[in-house]
Amino acid sequence: MSHPNRERADRILDAAGELLLRMGYRKVAIDDIARAVGIGKGTVYLHWRNKELLFQALMMRESADLTDEILAGIKADPAMILPHRMISASFLVTHRRPLVMAMLRGNAEMFGSLGDLALRKQQDELRGQFEDAMLRHGLIRPDVPNISYALQSATLGFYLGDSMSGEFAGIPLEEKAAALAHLIRSAFEPAGEPDPLAVAAVADELSTALEALVSGYRNGIYAHDPTRAPG
Structure with a gap:
């Protein structure tokens, strides 16, 4: 049962x-x-002792919800972990979350000192783990030079493209995601059909890592939960 304080x-x-x-x-x-929620300021401080912790909790919750969406996709279809599908699906779910988009674009005005969250470090580690698993299982080409750099740059261009120029603003989001998937598929994945056993193995490995990430976030969000015993 959810607790009123959690709500x-x-x-x-x-x-x-x-x-x-x-x-x-x-x-x-x-x-x-406090005013927007209709409570006293002191009540907010019961949950988080300062503004920075409150906003860190907000970003953890956003990241946990986004990651849960990705996990549900992998559970429904393990082939979702193929780079072109995973990267384009992440692109879509991220664009539906304005807070995550702003964080990704390093919007300093919006985030102030929150720009350098530990979330980024965890996501970088996860990306490294994802690429490593893909290479080990032959789901990504071993001959691409500086693969991490190339993959990240190719992907980031799709996130930042609109902020550089208004020229492509009219392209629907789904079409942008399809263009991203096509680029990743043709530039980074081996030709032919992927081995289903490799797909299942990576889906398993990645799901476990993502579940651990979500559970860390969920614990962090309510770390100062006033319903918990002190200490």
């Missing part, structure tokens, strides 16, 4: 997310968040 924490995070998108990190005060 209140989620309401605080919801309000913080809306205010963050509207005003930016520097301008949002705990007062504004």
